[in-house]
Amino acid sequence: MMSPKDYIDKNKKRFIDELIELLKMPSVSADPSFKKDVLNTADAVKDSLKNAGCDLVEICETPGYPIVYGEKIIDSKLPTVLIYGHYDVQPPDPIDLWDNPPFEPVIKTTEVHPDGAIFARGACDDKGQMYMHVKAMEYMTANNDLPCNVKFMIEGEEEVGSVSLEWFLERNQERLANDVILISDTGMISKDTPSITTGLRGLSYVEVEVTGPNRDLHSGLYGGAVANPINILSKMIADLHDENNHITIPGFYDKVEELSTKEREKMGEAPFDLEDYKSHIDIPEIHGEHGFTTNERGSIRPTLDVNGIWGGYIGEGAKTVIPSKAFAKISMRLVPNQDWREITELFKKHFENIAPSSVSVKVKPHHGGQAYVTPIDSTAYKAADLAFKETFGKPAIPQRSGGSIPIVSLFEKYMKSKTVLMGFGLNSDAIHSPNEHFGIWNYLKGIETIPYFYKHFTKLKMNS
Numbered sequence: 001m002m003s004p005k006d007y008i009d010k011n012k013k014r015f016i017d018e019l020i021e022l023l024k025m026p027s028v029s030a031d032p033s034f035k036k037d038v039l040n041t042a043d044a045v046k047d048s049l050k051n052a053g054c055d056l057v058e059i060c061e062t063p064g065y066p067i068v069y070g071e072k073i074i075d076s077k078l079p080t081v082l083i084y085g086h087y088d089v090q091p092p093d094p095i096d097l098w099d100n101p102p103f104e105p106v107i108k109t110t111e112v113h114p115d116g117a118i119f120a121r122g123a124c125d126d127k128g129q130m131y132m133h134v135k136a137m138e139y140m141t142a143n144n145d146l147p148c149n150v151k152f153m154i155e156g157e158e159e160v161g162s163v164s165l166e167w168f169l170e171r172n173q174e175r176l177a178n179d180v181i182l183i184s185d186t187g188m189i190s191k192d193t194p195s196i197t198t199g200l201r202g203l204s205y206v207e208v209e210v211t212g213p214n215r216d217l218h219s220g221l222y223g224g225a226v227a228n229p230i231n232i233l234s235k236m237i238a239d240l241h242d243e244n245n246h247i248t249i250p251g252f253y254d255k256v257e258e259l260s261t262k263e264r265e266k267m268g269e270a271p272f273d274l275e276d277y278k279s280h281i282d283i284p285e286i287h288g289e290h291g292f293t294t295n296e297r298g299s300i301r302p303t304l305d306v307n308g309i310w311g312g313y314i315g316e317g318a319k320t321v322i323p324s325k326a327f328a329k330i331s332m333r334l335v336p337n338q339d340w341r342e343i344t345e346l347f348k349k350h351f352e353n354i355a356p357s358s359v360s361v362k363v364k365p366h367h368g369g370q371a372y373v374t375p376i377d378s379t380a381y382k383a384a385d386l387a388f389k390e391t392f393g394k395p396a397i398p399q400r401s402g403g404s405i406p407i408v409s410l411f412e413k414y415m416k417s418k419t420v421l422m423g424f425g426l427n428s429d430a431i432h433s434p435n436e437h438f439g440i441w442n443y444l445k446g447i448e449t450i451p452y453f454y455k456h457f458t459k460l461k462m463n464s
């Protein structure tokens, strides 16, 4: 039997070429003008699952974009691994800032990726990482090395909130039954530090509107005597943090989970260079909640950030005006035990409360999702750790990520199974940004590591 490494060496060029073809398809779920491309991408994913050895593949219609389903059931007494991923991508904007067109993939070397990286929208998030699973499946079926049953569920709406996926979960619980869910849609610490993502943050996204006078006013005639909604909004936003950068919303921290010293210590072992961190994003100094490290601020602590703010005159030159309205989009990243609906409600109440009587305030909730955390002593975690040991020669470091995949907490609700997040992307891969890329080394290492997860998970499960 050929090892994953030998099989990859033999098929490397084809594996890269196939991913490049997939990346040429602009499957932007947020923009309806790409609808045809999104649907074509679903078809391409379906074909790839068939070619990789799935016995049954299907395009499952939903009220939104379809879910691609595939399976190979070899023995009902064996465990079942369910692979989740997404074939949709973020909009490529701002297009001007790409060095090459976002849907014309090119391979270029970088400092972190001397073996080359594929530059394209979706290269890392999540087509490249999702396709690692398709190629790992091909290896296992072609080499008689599939130790258990496998199901694939690849969706096309992750970047817009996975609305149809919940609809699909509700209706297909039996068909999707599994022993573990495996996802590669996160990152790793560095190329020589494998890590398993043990947590994702939740999200509450709101939009606020502050209204003062019923029309824009002359700032000389009325200035100083009438509340300026932009001044007021700025002050209200500033007041959402205190001098220690704690969030001031009453009750906001009430349910925030405290981490065990053991996990905090283990997290602290992750290599981190503050000077590198600052220079990569060109900041003179770091900033954040008092009493926590940079790593902790970006993972195990909840946050509140303004994503956009507008109002008044922003055209050429100057216009003297007191605007009637001011707006902001605000997101809160949440941690385990904080309920996103409850936090949205707390925000709304507080924001209305701190508004002076000279203005009126509207809070419009957008979307949200629960945080996720998984223990490091589960069979699933152990299997992932053993897999990394085989291909990296060292155990993985558990890592809480700051990002969100809201559907993961719903998997537990509908399918009662644990999720393992084995990510192969790097923070420098620029997901959601111009010049997104995925290292070829990372891509191939992922394909190599995944079959070992199947092997160890099946072994541990059968012996438990």
Ligand code: BES
Pocket (backbone or CB within 6 Å): 125, 126, 158, 159, 160, 161, 185, 186, 187, 200, 401, 402, 403, 404, 405, 406
């Ligand atoms: N794959 C990302 C989430 C991610 C990236 C988690 C890196 C951990 C490390 C996912 O596609 C994403 O972008 N999620 C969104 C939320 C969603 C509701 C649009 C996010 O985190 O902003």
Ligand code: MN
Pocket (backbone or CB within 6 Å): 086, 125, 126, 158, 185
């Ligand atoms: Mn993703």
Ligand code: MN
Pocket (backbone or CB within 6 Å): 090, 125, 159, 431, 432
């Ligand atoms: Mn994303």
